[in-house]
Amino acid sequence: MALLELSDLEKSFGAVQVLNGVDLQVDEGEVVGLVGDNGAGKSTLMKAVTGVYPVDNGRVQFDGEDLTQIEPGTRRSKGIEMIYQDLALAPQQDVANNIFLGREPTRRLWGLFPNFVDKVKIDQEAQKMVDRLGVHVPTIHIPVGMLSGGQQQTIAIARALTFQPKLVIMDEPTAALAVREVESVLQLIRQMRDEGIAIILISHRLNDVFEVSSRIVVLRRGNVIADLQRDETDMAEVVSYIVGAHT
Amino acid sequence: MSSNGTEGPVAPATSFRFGFGAVARALERTHVRAESLLVLVALAAIMAVLSPVTGDGTRVFLTANNLFNIILASATFGILAIGATFVISAAGIDLSLGSVLGLASVTGAALVVTLGWPWYFAIIGSLGAGAAAGWVNGFIITRGRVPAFIVTLGMLGIARGLALIISNGRGIYGLPEEILFLGQARPWGVPTPVFILIGVALIAHYVLAHTPFGHHTLALGDNENAARATGINVRKQRMKLYTISGLMAGIAGLIFTARVNTGDPTAGLTYELLAITAAIIGGTNLFGGRGSILGTMIGALIMGVLQNGLNLMAVQAYYQQMAIGAVLIAAVWLDQVRAQQRE
Ligand SMILES: Nc1ncnc2c1ncn2[C@@H]1O[C@H](COP(=O)(O)OP(=O)(O)OP(=O)(O)O)[C@@H](O)[C@H]1O
Ligand SMILES: [Mg+2]
Numbered sequence: 001m002a003l004l005e006l007s008d009l010e011k012s013f014g015a016v017q018v019l020n021g022v023d024l025q026v027d028e029g030e031v032v033g034l035v036g037d038n039g040a041g042k043s044t045l046m047k048a049v050t051g052v053y054p055v056d057n058g059r060v061q062f063d064g065e066d067l068t069q070i071e072p073g074t075r076r077s078k079g080i081e082m083i084y085q086d087l088a089l090a091p092q093q094d095v096a097n098n099i100f101l102g103r104e105p106t107r108r109l110w111g112l113f114p115n116f117v118d119k120v121k122i123d124q125e126a127q128k129m130v131d132r133l134g135v136h137v138p139t140i141h142i143p144v145g146m147l148s149g150g151q152q153q154t155i156a157i158a159r160a161l162t163f164q165p166k167l168v169i170m171d172e173p174t175a176a177l178a179v180r181e182v183e184s185v186l187q188l189i190r191q192m193r194d195e196g197i198a199i200i201l202i203s204h205r206l207n208d209v210f211e212v213s214s215r216i217v218v219l220r221r222g223n224v225i226a227d228l229q230r231d232e233t234d235m236a237e238v239v240s241y242i243v244g245a246h247t
Numbered sequence: 248m249s250s251n252g253t254e255g256p257v258a259p260a261t262s263f264r265f266g267f268g269a270v271a272r273a274l275e276r277t278h279v280r281a282e283s284l285l286v287l288v289a290l291a292a293i294m295a296v297l298s299p300v301t302g303d304g305t306r307v308f309l310t311a312n313n314l315f316n317i318i319l320a321s322a323t324f325g326i327l328a329i330g331a332t333f334v335i336s337a338a339g340i341d342l343s344l345g346s347v348l349g350l351a352s353v354t355g356a357a358l359v360v361t362l363g364w365p366w367y368f369a370i371i372g373s374l375g376a377g378a379a380a381g382w383v384n385g386f387i388i389t390r391g392r393v394p395a396f397i398v399t400l401g402m403l404g405i406a407r408g409l410a411l412i413i414s415n416g417r418g419i420y421g422l423p424e425e426i427l428f429l430g431q432a433r434p435w436g437v438p439t440p441v442f443i444l445i446g447v448a449l450i451a452h453y454v455l456a457h458t459p460f461g462h463h464t465l466a467l468g469d470n471e472n473a474a475r476a477t478g479i480n481v482r483k484q485r486m487k488l489y490t491i492s493g494l495m496a497g498i499a500g501l502i503f504t505a506r507v508n509t510g511d512p513t514a515g516l517t518y519e520l521l522a523i524t525a526a527i528i529g530g531t532n533l534f535g536g537r538g539s540i541l542g543t544m545i546g547a548l549i550m551g552v553l554q555n556g557l558n559l560m561a562v563q564a565y566y567q568q569m570a571i572g573a574v575l576i577a578a579v580w581l582d583q584v585r586a587q588q589r590e
Contacts, residue, residue: 052475073478088476090469092536093462101466102477104459115458159477 001064003028003198004167009048009058011041011222018044020222021058026167029196031189033213033230035206037242041222042202043085046169050082051075063166073102079166083173085202087156091145095137096126098144099159129158134184149176157185167198174208186212206235218242279542280530287549294556307559315438321551322440323348323499323506325544327515327522328529329451330381330495332543333488335526336455338468338535339395341492343384343402344522348515350406351377351500356419356510359426366423373501374494380406381493385486395489403519410512419510430505440502447498452540464488468535517568524575525550533579550574 002025011019018041026032036042047053049060051072060068067075089098100122109116126140135154137147144155153176160168170189174182182205189199189212203209209216210230218226218241226241240246291308298308307313327344334341355373358364380402387398432439455461463484467474475481496515503514529546531538550571557567 050476071478071480072475073480076478082476084472084476086472088470088473090466090473090536092469092532093466097462097466098473101462101473102479104462106459109457113453115460116453117457117459117462119457 002026003030003063004049005059005061006045006049007059007061009045009060010056011044011048011053012056018222019048019055022219022222022224024217024224024227026198026200028166028198029193030215031193031199031201031213033209033216034200034202034219035204035209035216035238035242036219040219042219043171045219046082046171046200046202049075049169050080076102076163079164080169081160081163081165081167082169083153083156083160083171085171085175087152089144089152089156092143094143095130095140095147095155096123098155099126099129099162101159103163125162126158129162130155133158133161133188150178150181153177154181157188161188161192165197167200168192169200169202171202172204173201174203174205182208206238210235220244279539279545283529283542283545283549286528287545287552290549290552290556294552294559298556298559308556313555313559315441317548317551317555318441318444319438319506320554321547322438322444323503323515324518324521324525324550325444325547326447326495326499326502327518328525328543328547329447329540330492331519331522331526332529332531332538332540333451333455333464333495334395334492335523335531335533336468336535336538337464337485337488338471339388339485339488340399340523341381341384341489342396342399342519342523343380343406344492344496345515345518345520346403346406346410347377347380347493347496348500348503348518349410349512350380350413351497352504352514353410353414353419353510353512355426355501356422356504357413359423360419360421360510366425369422369426369504370501373504374497377497377500378490378494381490381496382486384493385489388489389482389485407512410514414510414512416512418512420508422504422508422510426501426505427508428505430502430507440506443498443502447495448540448544455538455540460484460487465536465538468532468538470536520568520571520575521547521550524571524578527575527582528578533582 004026006022006024009019009022022045034042044053048055051067051070055068059066062078062080067078090101105118105121106115107118108114123140130137130140133154135151135158137151144152147155153173157173174185177185186208189201192199201209201213214230216228216230216233216238217224218238220241228238237246295306295308298306301307301310327348330344331341351373354376355369358368358372359366384398384402387393388395429439429443455464463474463479467479467481467484471481500514504510525546526543527533528549529539529542529544531543553570553574554567557570
């Protein structure tokens with residue numbers, strides 16, 4: 001049984017139909033590359049998976065459960081994480097708080113006052129995560145907005161990996177990264193796959209997609225027009241699907 | 248993965264801004280701007296020097312009685328400013344604070360004085376009316392997607408009109424002992440409203456700085472998409488914030504009633520100006536993402552000192568309004584200049 005099963009997803013913004021009935025399945029531990037032209041609907045489709053965008057029609061099934069009407073926070077706690085194209089970080093909050101945003105561990109202060117955010121724990125765990133990913137930040141107490149684009153991108157990745165996800169959606173995770181950091185992210189993807197985490201990788205860098213994916217799905221104008229096994233296709237074919245030249 | 252480039256702990260970059268160790272770190276941890284504390288001290292010094300001299304040679308400003316007066320006056324809009332801090336740090340605004348204070352004042356008094364219900368209905372009525380008005384603000388802002396600026400500006404008119412209707416445009420005079428205690432008593436020599444202010448401020452500080460609710464509030468003001476993406480229910484969060492803001496106006500209205508022994512439909516007129524100014528000069532970011540209750544308390548004291556000092560110097564109320572308005576604009580202007588310098 002597939003981990004993620006999307007059936008007949010439709011979504012429009014006003015008069016503009018962005019998703020025209022998308023079907024897609026992703027298995028456990030599978031790395032799927034999702035490619036397509038600018039505006040093809042990739043980000044919209046994935047936001048429908050995380051629940052940030054409610055869909056007009058269709059079904060989102062995850063781990064055998066229908067999540068279509070479930071809110072983003074609950075979907076996250078069920079193991080769906082996404083690294084958003086715009087990163088979705090809170091610039092004035094520090095690195096540690098961003099990593100734990102929406103998931104703050106709490107304790108009782110002096111055994112009395114409930115719901116006290118355990119900042120010590122947040123800082124420790126965030127430091128561990130940052131060290132594990134080898135993020136170059138001067139300190140986890142710095143506001144995220146003061147970091148470079150690449151550093152921010154790694155913080156967004158750290159946030160997605162901190163809570164044992166089952167599915168990680170990465171929307172252009174390497175767009176702002178230098179060559180060496182791109183290699184790190186690809187290595188990280190392979191490592192996650194080996195741990196059984198499913199990954200959907202959205203990228204315009206087909207080289208990267210080919211390097212780590214086992215399947216490549218092409219979205220065009222809100223339709224899945226190709227679902228290809230990596231080993232049975234090549235870059236020329238994928239490109240021809242993306243630009244609509246394939247018949 | 249590539250190796251970690253930093254060795255050992257590195258001090259937060261922002262702590263270099265102020266020179267003096269422990270105080271600076273304490274301020275930093277509570278997100279209080281050192282500048283606002285300096286402004287408070289400097290302003291108090293100026294007011295002390297400029298204020299008239301009493302018979303025995305002391306400055307009127309510095310007498311214990313006058314200092315209590317400052318805190319007492321600050322208590323009402325200080326509690327409003329706490330409401331403003333919650334809403335503004337989530338990138339919202341509540342312009343209805345002063346009017347809702349007036350509505351809360353007459354609602355509580357009307358239940359007890361006009362209808363003859365037991366004394367505690369003054370508390371229930373004031374707090375209930377405040378929270379209800381805030382809830383309505385939140386409901387229309389989140390459901391109708393009407394800008395907070397417009398909704399709360401409308402509520403400014405509605406709440407004031409309602410207060411005048413309930414009271415027939417006249418003060419509702421003569422509340423029971425128990426209520427007057429909340430405004431006029433001085434247990435251990437300290438006016439009750441000061442205790443209420445401190446109590447409310449401590450709880451509010453705890454909530455904003457140390458609970459998930461507070462973290463979510465700041466994140467929402469910082470980047471709504473980030474809040475939504477991390478699973479925060481943005482709509483519910485906003486509803487709660489505007490309800491809290493209204494509740495603060497309710498508490499302030501109750502104190503006002505108790506202090507003057509009257510449910511006054513004109514109570515809190517233009518207090519939103521004081522409350523929002525106190526929050527902003529206390530370090531709350533007008534555009535959201537940053538806010539501190541302790542900073543707001545310093546801001547409220549600055550406004551209190553300013554008002555009190557101008558009173559002592561016999562400056563007319565009209566000029567005081569102008570001064571407060573000018574302080575608000577100057578504070579935001581200064582913030583903008585600094586933000587541009589940082590870029
Ligand atoms: N919130 C929104 N409101 C209105 N239209 C939107 C919104 N989000 C996306 N769209 C529209 O939906 C279409 C698909 O956008 P989407 O961001 O999903 O594309 P994409 O495949 O991710 O493109 P890119 O490769 O440029 O990131 C675009 O035409 C876009 O203008
Ligand atoms: Mg996109």
